Amino acid sequence: MATAQVIRNPARLEPWQDPKAVPYVRIEKVTKRFGDFVAVDDVSLSIYRNEFFALLGGSGSGKTTLLRMLAGFERPSEGRIFIDGVDMTEVPPYERPVNMMFQSYALFPHMSVEQNVAFGLKQDRMPAAQIRDRVAEMLALVQxxxxxxxxxxxxxxxxxxxxxxxxxxxxxxxLLLLDEPLGALDKRLREKTQFELVNLQEKLGITFIVVTHDQEEAMTMSSRIAVMNQGYIVQTGTPTEVYEYPGSRFVAEFIGDVNMFEGRVVEDEPDHVLIRSDEAGCDLYINHGVPMPIGTQVSVAVRPEKVLLSKDPPPDGGGRNATRGIVREIAYLGDASIYIIQLHTGKTVRVTAPNVTRRVDMPLTWDDEVHLSWRPFAGVVLAQ
Structure with missing residues (x-):
């Protein structure tokens, strides 16, 4: 999966890394039941001021229910919600310092653009001159x-x-809550708007929380992501952390494409772990230890873009992290090509390779026998 994460200043200490930082939004052991169905199950989460935070998950994961509880449209069955240090659990939506942008946009069709934007201010009985100035300022901001x-x-x-x-x-x-805000846009416009939203959020300094099922959207826009599944938060981290270091098989498979190799631990030292994998057709070497006993059954996740593909064997002669297979399918995407390789063990592997030459000059084609290899840092060991 090709993503275009907006890279923020790496020299700055992020608030979630600062033990002195106080969360701006604090969700404490929140559960939401609808009859016998548990939509959100004992969720705790801290979100900091000026974050662009994403709740990412599939249908039924609980992400939209959690967002609606933040907005006040749903009340938690258990737990508390704090915004800027104030308990908002029992506060109605219209009294919260929160606004929500719905997936459908919910614009009034009989009103002009400026009337739509001014509607909430008129409801608050703001003086007409202030409304005119505020609306003009905001329309200029969004061009x-x-x-x-x-x-x-x-x-x-x-x-x-x-x-x-x-x-x-x-x-x-x-706090601004966004429920699938780009779902109705076409791909090119969606990509353009993702960057516009990030720039706007940084300019205004407002905390954004976005709900999305689109992994690329979450990776591109957010400072951190909470991945949800069946009402739980299964991992929270920066886009880089959840992609490069998934904490479970579910996260590895949900975020982008991944190859999974089953095996068992045969060596575990502080500087490496060695996993014997019959379906990979080779031993898998990872350049860090894992706290697992010898013989433990594990999965090793390797992203498709980290696999090197060649007609020639690796320079070191193969062995660890090196196997062979036959090219079964090729998908040409312009900037990259996807190769589906069937290993001699029968396992199917996906490889993504950048197209640094023109398609007619590419050396690999269907039914070619190829060598696959990857570096020791490419694999992630997963016990669940």
Whole structure:
């Protein structure tokens, strides 16, 4: 999976790394039941000021229910929710310092762009002059000032998305919740808008929490991701951490593409672990130890882009992290090609290779016998 994560300043100590930092949003042991069904199960989570935080999961994982509890549309069955140090568990939605941008955008079709954006301010009885100035400022920020008089049906999907965003931001909430905000956009516009949202969030300094099922969207926009499954948070970390160091087989398979090799631990030292894998057709060597007894059955995750593909054997002659197979399928994607390799053991492996030469010059084709290899740092050992 090719992603384009926005890289933030690595020299700055992030708040979740600072033991003195105080969480801006604190979810404490929150459970939500609908009858006998548990949608969110004993979730605790800390989100810090000015974060762009993503709740990522498939359908039914609990991410939208958790977002609705933050907004106040649902009340927790158990647990507490704090925003900026204040207990919001029993506070109704209209009294929370929170705004929400819905997946459908929910624009009023009979109102102009500026009227849609001004609606919440009028409900709060803000003076007309202040409303006019605030709306003009926000429309300029989302680059829609010249469309102020248009109705929603006269706008493109991306423009309607920005109107909804302006309406959500114009009240200057402490926290903005976004429910699948880019789901209605086409791929090219979605990618463009992802960067626009990140830049806007950094400019305004508002904490964003986005719900999405799209791994690439979460990887691109967020400072951290909480991966949810069946009501639980199974891993929280930066995009790099959850992709490169998944904590479970579920996370490894949910975030991007991955090859899984089953095996058992035969050596475990502080500087390496060796796993014997019959289905890989070789021993798997990882350059760090794992706290697992000899003989433990494990899975080793190797991302497709970390596998090297060649007609020639590796320079060291093969052995560890080196196997052979036959090219069964090739998918040409322009910037990269995907190769489906059937190993001599019968195992199918996916390899992603950048197209540094033109397609007609590529050396590999269907039914070629090839060598696969990867570096000691490429594998991640998973016990669950």
């Amino acid at each position: 829609l000032d010249r469309f102020a008089k248009r109705r929603p049906h006269q706008l493109s999907g991306g423009q309607r998305q920005r109107v909804a965003l302006a309406r959500a931001l114009v009240k200057r909430p402490k």
